[in-house]
Amino acid sequence: MASQILVIVSLLAISCSLAAAGIEPGPLQDFCVADPASSACRDPKLVKPDNFFSGGFNVPGNTSNPSGSSVTSASVAQIPGLNTLGLTLIRFDFAHGGLVTLHIHPRASEILTVLEGSLLVGFVSSSPENRLFSKVLEQGDVFVFPIGLAHFLSNVGNGTAAAIASLNSQNPGFIAIPSNIFGTSPPIGDDVLAKAYNVDKSIVEKLKAQFHS
Amino acid sequence: MASQILVIVSLLAISCSLAAAGIEPGPLQDFCVADPASSACRDPKLVKPDNFFSGGFNVPGNTSNPSGSSVTSASVAQIPGLNTLGLTLIRFDFAHGGLVTLHIHPRASEILTVLEGSLLVGFVSSSPENRLFSKVLEQGDVFVFPIGLAHFLSNVGNGTAAAIASLNSQNPGFIAIPSNIFGTSPPIGDDVLAKAYNVDKSIVEKLKAQFHS
Amino acid sequence: MASQILVIVSLLAISCSLAAAGIEPGPLQDFCVADPASSACRDPKLVKPDNFFSGGFNVPGNTSNPSGSSVTSASVAQIPGLNTLGLTLIRFDFAHGGLVTLHIHPRASEILTVLEGSLLVGFVSSSPENRLFSKVLEQGDVFVFPIGLAHFLSNVGNGTAAAIASLNSQNPGFIAIPSNIFGTSPPIGDDVLAKAYNVDKSIVEKLKAQFHS
Amino acid sequence: MASQILVIVSLLAISCSLAAAGIEPGPLQDFCVADPASSACRDPKLVKPDNFFSGGFNVPGNTSNPSGSSVTSASVAQIPGLNTLGLTLIRFDFAHGGLVTLHIHPRASEILTVLEGSLLVGFVSSSPENRLFSKVLEQGDVFVFPIGLAHFLSNVGNGTAAAIASLNSQNPGFIAIPSNIFGTSPPIGDDVLAKAYNVDKSIVEKLKAQFHS
Amino acid sequence: MASQILVIVSLLAISCSLAAAGIEPGPLQDFCVADPASSACRDPKLVKPDNFFSGGFNVPGNTSNPSGSSVTSASVAQIPGLNTLGLTLIRFDFAHGGLVTLHIHPRASEILTVLEGSLLVGFVSSSPENRLFSKVLEQGDVFVFPIGLAHFLSNVGNGTAAAIASLNSQNPGFIAIPSNIFGTSPPIGDDVLAKAYNVDKSIVEKLKAQFHS
Amino acid sequence: MASQILVIVSLLAISCSLAAAGIEPGPLQDFCVADPASSACRDPKLVKPDNFFSGGFNVPGNTSNPSGSSVTSASVAQIPGLNTLGLTLIRFDFAHGGLVTLHIHPRASEILTVLEGSLLVGFVSSSPENRLFSKVLEQGDVFVFPIGLAHFLSNVGNGTAAAIASLNSQNPGFIAIPSNIFGTSPPIGDDVLAKAYNVDKSIVEKLKAQFHS
Structure with missing residues (x-):
């Protein structure tokens, strides 16, 4: 009974969310494994090697979609030990002609290595x-x-392509530029978009139609 | 003529005094006034009150341009004493129907106060x-x-409008989304853009035409 | 009655959501709106435009007080969406002869714009x-x-004055130097103050009398 | 008995009030005294001078142990007011011939002052x-x-020695290199260690025997 | 004569090596010893143990002055290896009745250990x-x-006193509150000070007289 | 002639070293490409895509050495555009039985992906x-x-192995623990090492012999 009360007290005490910090964490301790039962660090004595592990990064993602590309992540959601360590890993796969659309990571730089194929990249x-x-x-x-800069990756080779990338944040963010403008909910008004892109509202509506259902 | 050369030299020197550090500066001393003659702080004994001063923020900018808006800055280029202090001030003016286009500041949040008029804003x-x-x-x-989030300001009132904004970086950056995609030099290929926006290349070319000359 | 209790509760909760972090927050996510019901970020799906909004900054504050000045804030207490974004907005109003006393912000630099009147400022x-x-x-x-430097603002014009200022912290702190020394609770001893200011204790007691009741 | 349970609870709570943040805290407020009852800052109105105090740093520690040295800490566990302030204080005592073994602080630099005796130090x-x-x-x-660099302190004088040191983190960490390699639990395999140190496994086993029981 | 010139030159160069950065440095390398010949780090291959060393912290400073106290520093000026490491060491000595006046360190927290005597301290x-x-x-x-908080140290014992303190910045800053207000150059106007302290200008002038010559 | 003088002036002006900063840089601008001709950022107008590029990460390194492993880096030395961006890429190759010895990165966390083979890893x-x-x-x-934690990688498979890793610093540092203790120049004294490892000096001398020539 007493030990159960102890547990409750300590869970209450560590109930301040990781999200509460609202910051890019640098470590104050060896590691701070994200705890599914609370928003504090997992008790370090209960941490296990598997908390720093994820598998399957050799398996191509499914590229049967309009963009012809897939993005597989190993971030703190997959590897709770990444919490506070400022790193995310990504695997890109591309069908022939596949594209990872123009996007921005507001909170991380990215270093990319091509595993196979030919990729046109740009920022x-x-x-x-x-x-x-x-x-x-x-x-x-x-x-x-x-x-913070817009970039894209396009498979310009004859076959499939794959790449691996690292970002120096545990939550880099992903702003897909076309849909972040033309596919918002609620939509940005046609007046604003027509003036911003200096085109007729008919073109704005055509662009919006690609990203709204 | 000579004074114009002087201006060029001092702008180069100031922008290098920022760039040399390569970081978002927090102060290590009371102030570090940008020195046009070097990339170090100006000798503190030579610093004067005017190094922390700029005038004219009550004067509306010229909005006789296609966007019907103007942006006036007081950043480290105008106020060398701002160097390392992490602040920039901006004044927006709008003609009737004027727009500050969709844009992103990769390195700062922004707080806006409306001085006059009616502004539709969004992020x-x-x-x-x-x-x-x-x-x-x-x-x-x-x-x-x-x-790091895309935002815009649109004058939806019956007259002109004006606002003042502060950003918490001495170099917030400004990515105008339409031209950052459709007006790059060299251009992003039509293949990439047509696939990203899921439209015909004819529309891509029309969009590019608005931002290239 | 109920709404006033609600206000008190939510102020407590917000101050916890700041205090819990115990740091100057830089964002780890798009935004972390202070949540009155806990010390974590509000569920992002429940966040609304009004969480980033505050009104009334065109309304002069009440300067009918001994200093002849008023300070109106838009900080995280008024705009919960400011949480983690590192900005505070302030409006100053001055009666004829009004003064914002000598003070220090330990956690922020400040950029000031004069809206009307003539202000003698100094740091x-x-x-x-x-x-x-x-x-x-x-x-x-x-x-x-x-x-971190002591500064003041004094209305030296013939009429009223007003200004707006931004500070790059969500909790800049405010140390009013005269009362922070002569109006503390408990008081700093006369021995210490007489030696520090190198004056008779009678003068120290006169100074203290201005700030204690 | 009850008081011992109380101690356990409050140690858990304090260590969580640090761990919850998961970052090296810089202050967002005047102070954030670690609260044994939660992971947030103690209510500032309840904070007292003793929260910033610890005594006994003039008392030599007990050096009757194999290393002939002792380490006394004044960190956030002893001084809850240190929370978020980024400082730890340490007192070293040395018997004749005493050694503070090779170790690394992963999260702090250290400045040392010799109080008495002769110390050979190195990094x-x-x-x-x-x-x-x-x-x-x-x-x-x-x-x-x-x-982050390995260092040691060795009493090379004829008598005892003592020193005081400050570290600029509230949780500097302590990696004792010999035991961090040869005394781990579970042990690092003899294959790895023999190859890393390029010696026979018999020597590896002798080294391990010093740090395992 | 030559050595005095050398001292002046090397102080200038060191202060440039700090000032150039314009930030509170955290290390990007093992160490960055301040180089008297430039504003960059000294060539690491030429760095010596003495670059991390300073002596004489057991010698009381001279307290034959009006305050009856002395402050001895070991900062980057004395120990060039402290550059970028974020630490400063201070020794305080007090004559009977001596005072370290009310002051603020805008860029560091401080941890103090009393070596001898009785000190009344407060913040x-x-x-x-x-x-x-x-x-x-x-x-x-x-x-x-x-x-960032005002504090003082006062010898309230019967004899002399001494203490040692560490601050977590290589340039903590020192704002002596009485002289920072009443001893500025040029002086703050009597109008401002009389209103701020709510006393007659005659008292303001008496206070100013203590800090101006 | 005039333009040449302009160039000289601007090179002088940007002559403050990147090393001078002595900090882990976060960007103050889009990028700050390391300039071989000075220690400031390269003129952004002269920056080219190849400044963000490096090749050959598919080529195994030479593992014909006593450790049976090789480490290939893509850091700021190979990719000048990485400057200020806080990332380093590494490729590991292992012969049968190869080992990357016990080591510490004092300034970065690391995320590893196995390309082929079986690796025993640990921290x-x-x-x-x-x-x-x-x-x-x-x-x-x-x-x-x-x-900041000691770790190793050991090829425990039947053939060769390879892996790729990212570290979130442009200069993570590498402390190989065995040689950082037993292979220093000058050597750490046998007295210190014998006491630290609690073994005879003969064993210390045997260990030193593996790392000194």
């Missing part, structure tokens, strides 16, 4: 204004996407 | 995915745009 | 030792107070 | 590779150990 | 507003002053 | 004290090594 700077930095990468090539 | 989150948070603001209203 | 550095940087500002003038 | 850099920086220190001498 | 919070936390400390007592 | 915590977290990994398995 756009804000200063110099709207400068495109792009390159076709082959197997074993490495490329860097700086934090 | 889009990445999680929840593509959720629009928008509101019509009147004089004296305050609104916040979180770091 | 004092620690290195160079005790150097005063001051200037009379008019409408539209902008001035910067570096983090 | 080893990683770049330049494996360079030893060592010196014999006497009373009043000050030495610095950079964060 | 004042901003929230709760103007709360004094004070205590009389004896030999071996430890006390913490949180970053 | 040791400091709290809980000396706990080993180890696991045998196969192709496609992912494992995390927290910052």
